[in-house]
Amino acid sequence: MTQSDRERLAVLIHEVRSPVAALRAIAETCQGNRLETRERRPLVDLAIAACLGIERLIGDVTVSSVRLESVDIGRLVEEAVGAAVLGGESVRAEVDEGLPPLRADPLRLRQALDNLVSNALRHAGSSTEVLIRARPAKAAVLLSVADQGPGIPPDEQEKIFEAGVRLDAARPGSGLGLAVVRAIAEAHGGTLAVESVPGEGTTFTIALPIS
């Protein structure tokens, strides 16, 4: 870690303390307290503001930590699959021939893929097979992660990208993974989108522009 990485990390830790402390205080106020609707309202507003603060931090830190180099996307996908398979997971890759090398940050892209794969394995049920695809599109490379899990209801599909949002409180997680993945896609000038049919599965796609 370089000196400037260390400084950035120190700032992040400092800045994230305040929204996290606010969320903790809100949770503790709610715990064991039967709040009236009118008492709940300001707490909900505070919680939303704290989550927005965390989202902004994730975005800022991601953008400032991106280091661009020439990246072989096919190799990146194979490495992500290799790591998952070593861990005993059912993950495979489909990489189109002739993808152009991209100006990208391989560590951040790998982090994004690993987040999506871990979501598929954790939220889509144990019987799912996960498919990572890399294919060309108009002026972009599409990196997608698909599962055959229960899917995500249409009215929840945009919400899941917000910091702290989890659809099933019984499963472990902090609800930050997709906010990080979206920030990584956007730091590359790209996008993160979801397509899902309840009962049939979910596909997350990162579109990375070919510069």
Ligand SMILES: Nc1ncnc2c1ncn2[C@@H]1O[C@H](COP(=O)(O)OP(=O)(O)OP(=O)(O)O)[C@@H](O)[C@H]1O
């Ligand atoms: N492949 C998927 N299938 C079904 N639901 C999903 C899938 N991926 C994400 N979700 C839903 O979206 C929510 C938010 O995902 P996100 O990655 O942001 O957080 P998390 O996985 O709960 O926690 P974290 O990633 O911070 O450990 C999940 O809690 C889950 O409800």
Ligand SMILES: [Mg+2]
């Ligand atoms: Mg996650």
